[in-house]
Amino acid sequence: MSTSSPLYAITALFDSPDAVLHAAEETAKAGYTKFDVHTPYPVHGMDHAMRLKTSRIGIFAFVFGSLGVLSAVALITWVALHEYPLVIGGKPFWAWPAFVPVSFELTVLLASVLSTVTMIVFYFKFPNNAHPLHDTPYMKAVSSDKFGIAIQANDPKFDEKSVREFLKSVHGSAIEPVAYDVEDLDHGQQLLDARFLAVLAVVMFVVASGTYFTLNYAMYLPPFDFMMEQNKLKAQKPSELFRDGKGMRPPVEGTIARGFIPYAFHGKADEAGKMLVNPLLATAPVIDRGKAKYLTFCSPCHGNFGAGDSRLRGQFPNPPTLNSDKVRNWSDGSIFHVITDGQNVMPSYASQISRDDRWAIVHYIRVLQRAQNAKEADLR
Amino acid sequence: MTSLDYTIDPPITTRAVTPAEIDSAIAAPLDRFPSKRWWIAFGVTSTMLAGGLATIAYMLYEGIGLLGFNQPVAWAFDITNFVFWVGIGHAGTLISAILFLMRQRWRNAIARFAEAMTIFAVLCAAIFVTVAHLGRPWLAGYLFPYPNQHALWVNFISPLVWDVFAVNTYLTVSLVFWYLGLIPDLATLRDRTTNAVKKLVYSVLSLGWRFSNRHWSHYERMYLILAGFATPLVLSVHTIVSFDFAVSVNPGWHTTIFPPYFVAGAVFSGFAMVQNVLIIVRKMFKLEHIITMKHLENMNKVMLLTGSMVGYAYAMEMFVAWYSGSQFERFVFLNRALGPYAWAYWTMVSCNVVFVQLFWFKRLRLSIPIMFAVGVLVNVGMWFERYVIIVTTLSRDFLPSSWGHFSPTIFDFGIMMLGFGLFFTLVLLFVRFLPSIAMAEIKAVMDGAQAKH
Amino acid sequence: MSASMKLPEAVRAELPANVTYAGWAAFWVGVVLVALGYLIDPTRASFENVIGYLLVVSIAVGAIFLLALEYIAGAVWSVPMRRVTEFVAGLTPLVPLAAIPALFHLHDLFHWTHTEAVASDPLLIAKEPYLNLPFFTGRFVAFSALWILFYWLFTRHSLKQDTTRDQKYTTYNVRLAAAFLPVFGVTLTFNAIDWGMSLEPHWFSTIYGVYFFSGTVLAAVATVTYIVVRLHEAGMLPNIKRDQLYSLGAMLFAFVNFWAYIAFSQFLLIWYANLPEETFWFLHRWQNGWEYVSILLIILHFAVPYLVLLPQEAKMNPRRLKFMAIWILVAHIVDLYWLVMPTYSKTPVLDWSTFGWPLLVAGLVVSMLSYKMKRHSLVPVGDPKLERGVQFRI
């Protein structure tokens, strides 16, 4: 406490709550506004004596509580009705009685924690360990069993001599000046201090990345990866058990699977064109089906109307039109064979398109061909 | 009965003490090297804790099948211990919040201690309901609602999610409440100590508190508001724990009286635990003049009251099970009293309802050995209450084909040890490092503490 | 305590004549309405009689409970106003009278009294050892006798203290209170089961007794609060300060919350488990117009009192307390109506006959107060805790 540093306040100590209450009343009456009373515990009636306004912290609690209930209801409603509605136990999606407990808890949580933080940070301007009163004999006294008054130097009516006399007049003892520590001078609220913000940023980064790592990786690390590595042989996975290393076993030679009809004309386009006959009748449902399959599998190259004018034109050898005389004169079997076996750069579609669907496509191609080359009779 | 004089306020301490004496009496254990007895106790509890942690680690490695539960008794020691510890945690908030709102001045001497025990007990409960209970505890994060790529949230209809919210809220609010009360005391310790390290720690923890009346004014209002929030919160927490059972369709679990009954039971067991620990602490730290016989007697009276409420609930359950006429209900309650777990049921009834009736007599209420014994029995009884509710109900429910028996394994006792080890270790550390009685609050209610105008 | 404090002298205040007349008028109008109701539709009248009976029980027996609570808790704030509570409890000897008309119509009220219905219903056969007329009547007589006995003992000790100023009577009453609380718990519960729950004999809920208890305390505190505030305003209770009023307001607030807590717990559990054996009771109260009564009940009995009494200032504001006391009494009557009447009628019924019993009871409370005030001091001057009670500060 060097004498060169500026004065913070003049302090005085009192021995009983009555004495300090009386002194506080007198101080307020004398017109001092920047003064404070320090007591080891709250003394009843002091607010009135110091002419303090009733604390408004209750309003914060009410606001934060309302925020809690609203955010809970909003979150639950959004989840239950919009984000992922699930049928649970035959209950309605918005099962309001079941939402009451969580809403209540969030209300209490936000109201309690946020209003306490508000009080400490905004009303008390804490954390602040650099106050001039700290580490003074005055503080040591009022933290145990004495009662004190400090009239601050920045009070408009402050005058060291008159304050000392005033304190003496209200029977204060140990009247002492308290000065600012040099390093205390600029220390007020330090929430926006750069160092504090830097620490905060580091903490945020560590917490955020830790949470991310935990939620996305740590929970599934071995040995907790049980269901990710299941002891079962999935289709097309290898198996060490078999000499050829294939998990899927090929059928025994000369056998065919139930319901499977082998295609006898692989590589025999001419025969297929001669021998195969479309087994489906050109009914409306068949043509609709053919259209759907055509638009799915054929149109990407051959175009929506079979004109060979898709967006792929120019990227590859150009897909041919299906409306050419050549194709129009093909038999149904030839078209079927090309779909089944492929031709030039066109691969086989046998695995994607079922047999019946291929025949339906053939019907639809006929429809397209006829539409592009309509005779007058068709228009009637 | 002439000894009682109704015209005067009952004194707070048994002999006149000055505020400075309060400070030194309470801060003394913090300033000296712990006694040999403390080290022995600490050794025992930390060994229990270590044993419990080893059990948990082995379970994590091998699977929770190490515990004894089965189909149909899929909950047993884990949830019994969870409910037990949550229950213990209820005395603290009751003392600190509800008795505060009722302006029971005697609560000031024991509030700090009870609040600390609340926090420790809720921590124990949280451990049981996650690592000792879940089949895949490493996925416990799924119980929290957080945005994720599956767009899947928690089931807000499930009572277990309510539990997550309730226990976490309770833990957080209790911590805030407890810490708020600690701030002035930490500031007092800061100003008392001569040790530089302690001074630094207390300075940081006390956040720069300086006993300013401009702060006290907000502080007192905030304390009142927190008490106002904590009161419904404490009811809601054990209510929600009771919902864990009562929302089910199982006869014996689905009983509408569960919410108030569980709350009463929780307060009952919590008071028994606080009373037991305080009896030891006041003796060890020579605080008999601050934590007086009157405190213990009042706690015993609360135990008598809540114990009788629990007895009322047992009787109502029995009566209404009979009155319902439903064969499932009737069977379950007969099965409790006469079935394979009848021993547990009658242990529960005798410990919770019968023994506590000794407290009708003032002499027994004031006898330390008797009240200590009854307190222990109450906690045994309350543990068995949860055991009876969980195990007997599940072991024989709707389909006789699926009935079963539960018998605990050594690992069940291992996790149980974890709870007691953790709790008492934390209690021992607490009495060693923090003021176990709220100094500022005691000073505020002593004779002559307030102005007589 | 300081010797400067002057102990209050015995206060002999009388209600103004017009208030007493209004009380008697309300009483007789109520009696006429009830009698007319019985003449026109005895079944409906007996259901309304049950509401009236439960209302009297909750006010009178609730007041005895408040007396016991003060003694057992060693509370001091309520001592200066305890006579009011005692006067309200003075209704206790009249409680059985309120049930007598209904006792002659038990057959209209209770399905389980129909032997032919019981014979074909396994559930009712199972309940017969409890739900039968001799036992029912026996319980009614026993409960009434116990309540009157405890009322008589409590007030006798308290009144004796006015003259003797002997502290031993306080000790007597503390012990009496300890004995009363278990008796209160059991009798109130089974009385509620008898007159409320067994109206729908298939339904059961273990929390029913607690539910009725929450309403009981609320009704008693509201009655006492209203009278205390009115007497205070009339200058007859000068020792009551904002601090004592605050305690009354806090009790109202606490029990409004407690009621909501119990009511919601019961509803949530039954809604959630969705067992037909329980849900039908709530379904009756959520159909054919009863849903509006249910919603009204939530607003009347919880939402409004909660919001109005929430601020600290409101709990000590005499005008607001007076208003909320009446409000809560009305809500309590709606609560009883909601408990009882759905058994009588598929749709809510409301006309002149509904008001018979509330008027009768209100008149009775005023007349009882007027009668008692003429005979006894309005302040328990001999109570050793009186001085502390007067000095009580929050």
Next chain:
Amino acid sequence: MWDNYAALSPITAKQLGVTSGDLVEVSTSDGAATVPVFLQPGQAENSVSIALGYGRTNAGPIGTGIGFDVTPLLGTATLNGARILSGATIKKTGGSHEIVSTQEHHALDDEFTKELHLKRKIVREGTLAEYEKNPNFLHEEKVTYSGLKWAMAIDLNKCIGCNACVAGCNVENNIPVVGKDQVANGREMHWIRIDRYYAGTDAAPSLSHQPMLCQHCDNAPCENVCPVVATNHSPDGLNQMAYNRCVGTKYCSNNCPYKVRRFNFFDWRDRFADGYYEEQPFDLVHNPEVTVRSRGVMEKCTFCIQRIMEARQHATEQGRELKGTDVKTACQEACPATAIVFGDMSDPKSEVSKYRAHTLGYHVLEETNAKPNVTYIARLKNLGE
């Protein structure tokens, strides 16, 4: 039941002074074997039945050393001929063997627990005469739904209690074997089980059995209580499990009135017999369409959802709506008596709808209002009055 045993009627056992678990020596003219006793009400007096095929010495990690070899009882003449022998004697040897059964035995003379399955209407039965007189002696509530909704019906008249459904389900759904010690602790994993109940007296017992599996309730109590929505309802009426989401609170099992949920207390596959399950060729044994569940996860009957999905895929390929008849569950296929019917209950013409509408159809534990989708057809007995 883990081992084989000598089934004796309670009355015969009382005469011999033995009870379940006691070892007895059974001898025939050809030889003798020591077997534990298991009381079976309904077994004919003075007779004993024993299952063959146990007590093998070389049957792999699971089969070796399980049960008791009773082949010595069979002489060369009987080995290939009739297996019904007369003139056998039984002698108590002292000593006992722990017999592990998935269902507790309830004494027929304990009034407290006796015949609860009938009192609770879990198993409903009538007599033929009763049915002829009044076909509506059971009452069934009718509910209407729209859209495809899966349901099952089990005809208790047809069910012979052979356990083929249990085996079929185990194979289809990758259900692990848990070992005798775990079965003893009530941790068997079967998704479908045959519940059996006794009624009457020791002298004249009557047996009821009932296949019990997940009932896929409309108001499933298990779904409400799951905190992580790991179990919920599909639009086609299935009560489904998301194994990946399950954290293992086990509340669903507690709240299931039928106790059909099964919990993986361990990773059964690495636990049993030194990780025997993880060896080759067990990856080939497991159905690739079904998750191999890990420890800490709850599981239960899915109504063979993998088959439903496959059928739905075929239907989509063929450009048509999925029909109820497209799917057969594994238990249904395995049932030799066609007691199990599965299909679309929204289709009034489907077989399962007819069963649901049948006057003998009932749901187990209707009191709980769970609205199950498994209908049982009450068993009629012809007492030949």
